[in-house]
Amino acid sequence: MSFFDPLKKALRKEGLRYTQQRQAVWDELRATDDHRDAEEIYLALRNSGFKVSRATVYRTIDVLVKNNLVRKLKLGDGHARFEHKVDSAHHDHLICAQCGKIEEFVDDVIETRQNKIVEELGSKLIRHIHQLFVICKECQTA
Amino acid sequence: MSFFDPLKKALRKEGLRYTQQRQAVWDELRATDDHRDAEEIYLALRNSGFKVSRATVYRTIDVLVKNNLVRKLKLGDGHARFEHKVDSAHHDHLICAQCGKIEEFVDDVIETRQNKIVEELGSKLIRHIHQLFVICKECQTA
DNA sequence: TATTTTATTGAGATTGAGTCTCAGAAAATA
DNA sequence: TATTTTCTGAGACTCAATCTCAATAAAATA
Known part of the structure; x- marks a missing residue:
């Protein structure tokens, strides 16, 4: 939430607006160190009562990946997985x-x-x- | 075509029949050392006048991959690529x-x-x- | 070889992850 | 507040790959 909040920084850099949905997707990604796919992130948000669409989840993750806040993993099973990069070195x-x-x-x-x-x-x-x-x-x- | 023909050997091992289509797909894969996708293999066969369906191309490649005659490459662009493994060491x-x-x-x-x-x-x-x-x-x- | 049995093929339907569209909602600006 | 601009969501769409099932071809048998 601070001035150095990496989400806000990324959105500013991209000329995008700060929204509840974008914050929620970013929060959900940081909630675990798992390697979840977009559907799992989407369902976690829905199950916690937050209304968001798949399209927004995908769109937000794209922004986060582009700005180096999230890593996209393709493990060959047909759906990309994501992990946040907070306090995480290359591996x-x-x-x-x-x-x-x-x-x-x-x-x-x-x-x-x-x-x-x-x-x-x-x-x-x-x-x-x-x-x-x-x-x-x-x-x-x- | 010989007794040691790797295609026939693989088909025998899998309990599958030897067919013109399977031979043609295997021949086409060995025709170049490129890394082509299923559609390119399919089109190459069609353009050479051989009638075959996409389904058969996919099905045959699966057998070849399973039997170590062909390597499947996923380079992240959404369609798998294939290379034959004849005279080809690991790389x-x-x-x-x-x-x-x-x-x-x-x-x-x-x-x-x-x-x-x-x-x-x-x-x-x-x-x-x-x-x-x-x-x-x-x-x-x- | 002719007949029967069984696997294969092909056209097109289906799947599923991911993307796109566009009208309405929300945020920024005047 | 009014106006402009961006964002969102529902569902349509894309595209590689898989599945279906009637027709066909290969193998087995007579």
Whole structure:
């Protein structure tokens, strides 16, 4: 709500208005550290009694992603998932193919090699996707 | 066409029949080393005079992917791309975000670190996706 | 080979995530 | 308050991919 509120800052930058709906979507995204899809965010808001449309949820998330407040994850199951980036450094994901659990990982060696590969080709790295699909410890013993 | 023909082998394994359509889709996939989507494969077949439906193209590709003859790539643009795996070792992809050009890379150090990360969590690696989105050399100077 | 059985095919319907439209609502501005 | 501009929501629409089911082709059998 402060002057440094990242939502308001992003909206100002984009020349967009501050609205109840946009605040609500942003609040809902920060409510958990899960990786939820747009429908889950939409339903969470509806179930909490807040009236909002799917269109607005999608539109708001787009703005948040564009302004680096939210990360969009495509894990190949046909619907994008989102995680807020508050207090969250860069990381990649490790997904259990059986139970769907998502863990995060970072590896400096990998990051360095990645940069080297790109550099040697004379290219400029924009972003990367690194996803490890596994059977997690629990699913193996179960 | 031989006894070791990988298509026939895969079909046998799956308990499926050998048909002209399945042969044609497999032939078309091997015709280039590009990363084409289902529609491009479909159109290439139609343009060469072969009558086949989209449904059959999709269904056949599924069998080929399942049997490790074709690799399915999701690059985030909403339609999967495919590449045959004949004489092709494991590799990951580097995609120019501007011109769409796709290059391949492998890095043993990255592969090793990947395995280590998974191992330390007690998980078992099934598959991975590693995509580097870049601006390629040509697009930078252009 | 002819016949029967079973799987495959194709045209088009359907699905589902995501986007678009546009009239009414809400916010900014005068 | 009046006027202008942006935002919202309901539902239509898009598009890749999947499904349906009658017709067809392949395999099995006689």
